[in-house]
Amino acid sequence: MGKKKTTFNISKSDNFSEWYSEILNKAEVTDLRYKVKGFVVIRPWGARIIDKMYKIYESALRCTGHEAAVFPALIPEKNFKKESSHIDGFAPEVFWLDKKQGEDKLALRPTSETAFYEMYNLWIRSYRDLPMKIYQRANVFRNETKATRPLIRSREFHWIEAHDAFATKKDAEAQVQDDINMTDEVMHNIFGVPFLPMKRPQWDKFPGAEYTIGSDSILPDGKIIQQPSTHLISQHFVKAFDVKFVDEKEKEKTPWLTCYGPCMSRILASILSMHGDDNGLILPYTLAPVQVVIIPFYNTKPKEIQEATKKIKADLLNEYIDVKVDDSDKRPGDKFFYWEMKGVPFRIEIGEKELKNKEVSIFIRDTREKINVKIENLVESIKNLGAEYDKRLLSRADKFFSDKIVDCKDKAKIKTALNSKKIARFNFCSSDKEGENCAEFIEKKLQARVMGTRADLNEKASGKCLICGKKANVVIYAGKSY
Amino acid sequence: MGKKKTTFNISKSDNFSEWYSEILNKAEVTDLRYKVKGFVVIRPWGARIIDKMYKIYESALRCTGHEAAVFPALIPEKNFKKESSHIDGFAPEVFWLDKKQGEDKLALRPTSETAFYEMYNLWIRSYRDLPMKIYQRANVFRNETKATRPLIRSREFHWIEAHDAFATKKDAEAQVQDDINMTDEVMHNIFGVPFLPMKRPQWDKFPGAEYTIGSDSILPDGKIIQQPSTHLISQHFVKAFDVKFVDEKEKEKTPWLTCYGPCMSRILASILSMHGDDNGLILPYTLAPVQVVIIPFYNTKPKEIQEATKKIKADLLNEYIDVKVDDSDKRPGDKFFYWEMKGVPFRIEIGEKELKNKEVSIFIRDTREKINVKIENLVESIKNLGAEYDKRLLSRADKFFSDKIVDCKDKAKIKTALNSKKIARFNFCSSDKEGENCAEFIEKKLQARVMGTRADLNEKASGKCLICGKKANVVIYAGKSY
Numbered sequence: 027m028g029k030k031k032t033t034f035n036i037s038k039s040d041n042f043s044e045w046y047s048e049i050l051n052k053a054e055v056t057d058l059r060y061k062v063k064g065f066v067v068i069r070p071w072g073a074r075i076i077d078k079m080y081k082i083y084e085s086a087l088r089c090t091g092h093e094a095a096v097f098p099a100l101i102p103e104k105n106f107k108k109e110s111s112h113i114d115g116f117a118p119e120v121f122w123l124d125k126k127q128g129e130d131k132l133a134l135r136p137t138s139e140t141a142f143y144e145m146y147n148l149w150i151r152s153y154r155d156l157p158m159k160i161y162q163r164a165n166v167f168r169n170e171t172k173a174t175r176p177l178i179r180s181r182e183f184h185w186i187e188a189h190d191a192f193a194t195k196k197d198a199e200a201q202v203q204d205d206i207n208m209t210d211e212v213m214h215n216i217f218g219v220p221f222l223p224m225k226r227p228q229w230d231k232f233p234g235a236e237y238t239i240g241s242d243s244i245l246p247d248g249k250i251i252q253q254p255s256t257h258l259i260s261q262h263f264v265k266a267f268d269v270k271f272v273d274e275k276e277k278e279k280t281p282w283l284t285c286y287g288p289c290m291s292r293i294l295a296s297i298l299s300m301h302g303d304d305n306g307l308i309l310p311y312t313l314a315p316v317q318v319v320i321i322p323f324y325n326t327k328p329k330e331i332q333e334a335t336k337k338i339k340a341d342l343l344n345e346y347i348d349v350k351v352d353d354s355d356k357r358p359g360d361k362f363f364y365w366e367m368k369g370v371p372f373r374i375e376i377g378e379k380e381l382k383n384k385e386v387s388i389f390i391r392d393t394r395e396k397i398n399v400k401i402e403n404l405v406e407s408i409k410n411l412g413a414e415y416d417k418r419l420l421s422r423a424d425k426f427f428s429d430k431i432v433d434c435k436d437k438a439k440i441k442t443a444l445n446s447k448k449i450a451r452f453n454f455c456s457s458d459k460e461g462e463n464c465a466e467f468i469e470k471k472l473q474a475r476v477m478g479t480r481a482d483l484n485e486k487a488s489g490k491c492l493i494c495g496k497k498a499n500v501v502i503y504a505g506k507s508y
Numbered sequence: 509m510g511k512k513k514t515t516f517n518i519s520k521s522d523n524f525s526e527w528y529s530e531i532l533n534k535a536e537v538t539d540l541r542y543k544v545k546g547f548v549v550i551r552p553w554g555a556r557i558i559d560k561m562y563k564i565y566e567s568a569l570r571c572t573g574h575e576a577a578v579f580p581a582l583i584p585e586k587n588f589k590k591e592s593s594h595i596d597g598f599a600p601e602v603f604w605l606d607k608k609q610g611e612d613k614l615a616l617r618p619t620s621e622t623a624f625y626e627m628y629n630l631w632i633r634s635y636r637d638l639p640m641k642i643y644q645r646a647n648v649f650r651n652e653t654k655a656t657r658p659l660i661r662s663r664e665f666h667w668i669e670a671h672d673a674f675a676t677k678k679d680a681e682a683q684v685q686d687d688i689n690m691t692d693e694v695m696h697n698i699f700g701v702p703f704l705p706m707k708r709p710q711w712d713k714f715p716g717a718e719y720t721i722g723s724d725s726i727l728p729d730g731k732i733i734q735q736p737s738t739h740l741i742s743q744h745f746v747k748a749f750d751v752k753f754v755d756e757k758e759k760e761k762t763p764w765l766t767c768y769g770p771c772m773s774r775i776l777a778s779i780l781s782m783h784g785d786d787n788g789l790i791l792p793y794t795l796a797p798v799q800v801v802i803i804p805f806y807n808t809k810p811k812e813i814q815e816a817t818k819k820i821k822a823d824l825l826n827e828y829i830d831v832k833v834d835d836s837d838k839r840p841g842d843k844f845f846y847w848e849m850k851g852v853p854f855r856i857e858i859g860e861k862e863l864k865n866k867e868v869s870i871f872i873r874d875t876r877e878k879i880n881v882k883i884e885n886l887v888e889s890i891k892n893l894g895a896e897y898d899k900r901l902l903s904r905a906d907k908f909f910s911d912k913i914v915d916c917k918d919k920a921k922i923k924t925a926l927n928s929k930k931i932a933r934f935n936f937c938s939s940d941k942e943g944e945n946c947a948e949f950i951e952k953k954l955q956a957r958v959m960g961t962r963a964d965l966n967e968k969a970s971g972k973c974l975i976c977g978k979k980a981n982v983v984i985y986a987g988k989s990y
Contacts (some may be wrong), residue, residue, distance in 0.1 A: 050728050057630070061626075062611075062614065065580035065582060067579055067623075070577050070642065073575070073576045074579050077576060093552035094552060094559060095552050096666065098547035098664055099647055099649075100544060100664070102543065107546060121605055122605070123603055123607055123616070124604045126651070129544075144543075149539075160552065182581055185577065313765075
């Protein structure tokens with residue numbers, strides 16, 4: 027194809043940070059000019075992608091027996107205070123409301139365990155009520171003290187939180203596994219964002235959890251980005267809310283609770299970052315607000331071309347393909363660049379020559395190839411091309427991700443790996459309390475974060491901890507993060 | 509059918525208030541035990557209805573050229589302050605956040621004009637950007653000082669707000685008309701909630717509007733409930749945010765803005781109140797979370813009946829009909845009462861006798877009739893019965909509503925009408941400033957609210973104002989309200 031002029035043209039690999047800010051703006055995904063730190067406006071192009079993401083995630087949740095509910099956005103201080111590690115963990119991040127006379131102090135929810143459990147105390151009576159699997163799509167708020175980054179770390183974000191209750195610990199642990207599978211099925215397989223399911227070290231679990239399994243993905247600049255976490259809630263937390271049930275033998279028991287929190291705005295950040303290139307966004311076919319843009323050339327035979335365009339559009343819409351006709355008065359080159367930059371997977375061009383051959387030309391965004399397809403086969407072709415497109419995005423992302431993981435045999439290698447934007451995997455003393463000193467060393471001296479141990483594999487450690495030299499008990503992953 | 513035992517059995521007409529609170533609880537629509545005044549939990553049964561309502565409303569908005577966006581839930585005080593009547597109007601109702609050091613004071617949005625317009629100032633440059641039609645689905649917050657009532661008047665509610673910008677006042681006024689039409693097409697025709705589009709008197713318009721057209725519906729106890737409003741925003745408001753554009757002749761102009769705010773939680777209150785009866789909820793077929801419940805009788809031929817049930821369920825699902833099989837171990841009578849109370853439109857019973865005749869029995873919730881339908885015709889029958897069902901609900905509601913409007917010829921008649929739970933229509937001096945004294949008389953002496961003048965009709969006044977005796981210039985409606 028040769029070198030082409032592009033509208034966007036910021037090198038993603040050389041300067042990811044600039045690329046990211048610029049494409050959010052150029053492609054009209056977000057607007058950062060709202061002038062309140064950490065609060066962004068999500069523009070229609072971004073809102074439509076997020077809407078598609080929500081639909082897919084909510085459908086996956088319903089298929090696994092979850093039901094939607096809507097909980098208040100405000101949580102009374104007394105709920106928070108019931109579990110001390112929870113309030114301690116979240117206290118610095120909570121937005122509090124101006125206290126109203128005669129009322130309890132109210133917080134803007136940073137997460138809703140303490141709202142759900144207040145109700146589970148009333149709703150769960152007997153083993154017949156279990157499992158109870160309820161989720162909500164919600165905006166949550168955290169008063170980030172670190173630097174905020176649009177969609178990645180904001181003070182308001184848009185997520186789903188599922189809070190499930192089970193009769194036994196075994197059932198709850200199976201749910202934790204199901205949650206990881208859902209992240210794999212939806213975020214990885216459909217959205218094309220690879221991740222590692224990591225059991226967090228004890229010092230890094232959710233405030234109030236027995237354990238936490240996070241999903242770590244990576245940004246093009248090598249920084250770790252934490253995606254959906256799933257938590258097995260501690261029995262201490264459950265008891266603090268006095269949630270209990272009577273089992274088949276009329277014995278009073280405490281249920282086991284889990285929670286799972288896929289964040290649409292943050293996953294969107296991964297999707298945009300992972301797939302885009304120097305020409306702009308590349309959106310998965312499944313999520314693109316416009317999947318096919320048609321650009322008709324009216325120079326000759328305008329009437330015939332207009333009619334053919336109309337028919338093609340109707341045929342595609344009829345099969346639920348999101349299609350747009352760009353018949354604005356912009357120059358063709360400007361239209362090409364614009365829709366390329368916006369990440370539309372397929373551009374159909376139709377003019378006199380194409381019409382004569384009963385075909386259209388299709389430009390494919392990620393490979394930048396052009397192919398010709400007979401009009402009579404167009405709908406089927408687009409469907410097949412769309413499936414191949416998403417498969418290609420996924421395998422490209424998988425390759426990028428697996429190349430990022432480096433086995434390290436000594437401290438110097440860890441440093442080299444981290445400095446060359448990689449994830450280091452190495453033998454480590456412990457992910458319990460005893461390992462915290464070594465983790466602190468990694469944080470302070472190597473400016474990296476211990477991600478934890480693999481939750482999907484039983485990786486056996488050998489030899490010594492590369493940091494302290496004591497016996498290694500776990501294989502651990504570390505990476506730089508925002 | 510004779511008199512039947514019911515599970516619910518509170519007289520809606522004698523004691524609407526008790527009926528309403530009880531059915532919300534019994535049918536698991538909401539839970540009022542969250543213990544923060546005016547904040548309720550919407551349980552899965554309610555959440556699924558609201559979700560269907562959102563889908564229909566959002567689809568109607570997209571069909572009229574609107575696009576979704578997501579704006580921050582927090583609004584800086586300086587935005588509010590830009591337009592004085594807006595801040596004055598909302599000030600008592602705003603939830604403010606604890607001020608953070610070095611930051612502007614932040615409010616939890618009571619409505620988002622001041623967030624949208626901050627961006628319209630940046631997004632609208634030229635006539636080519638117009639019309640701009642953007643909406644968001646959002647939770648908004650008002651610190652109600654009056655008594656709250658679940659879904660009707662809450663401190664957090666769930667709505668859609670559309671904010672549109674046009675090049676001319678004529679275009680904007682056409683949008684106001686389109687908004688009223690949308691209320692009619694969606695809330696009235698699909699959800700079965702009748703209303704009157706009322707142009708509000710000057711003293712009762714939205715703070716910052718040139719004029720407001722509200723939609724007034726009625727509850728079974730005769731109280732007015734205000735449904736979606738649409739506003740033509742004042743040019744003063746537009747100028748305060750410095751929103752302007754360059755027209756075709758390169759002349760700088762101010763656009764005309766409108767906004768429209770259908771509130772899902774409040775419309776749900778009208779739907780439940782309007783259609784329900786002494787046996788519990790009656791939900792429109794289009795909105796019911798479960799449209800068909802199947803109750804199989806396994807006493808004889810359990811295997812055959814199980815298979816037939818499975819096939820019927822699959823056939824209905826295949827046509828996107830929401831179906832549920834209740835094969836719990838509850839007694840049949842308990843199942844009947846339960847699903848009736850929950851408002852499921854159709855209950856299918858299938859046992860040996862039905863199977864032998866290749867049919868099922870269908871119980872119809874609103875008429876409480878039972879009919880037999882051949883299994884081979886079932887899917888088509890349900891679709892037809894569903895359409896008839898919603899038509900019946902609509903015409904029953906329309907009749908109820910039109911019977912409520914009473915023409916009044918003197919002050920005593922107004923009083924009688926209001927006291928007998930009706931809406932009074934009568935000649936009135938003015939809906940401008942001059943009429944405010946008479947409106948105050950109605951409010952204080954008759955405990956009723958002046959709703960305004962008909963926006964869809966040009967009703968001509970004659971004779972004298974029934975309150976002050978001066979020349980009547982308008983025909984006005986008044987009713988009791990919460």
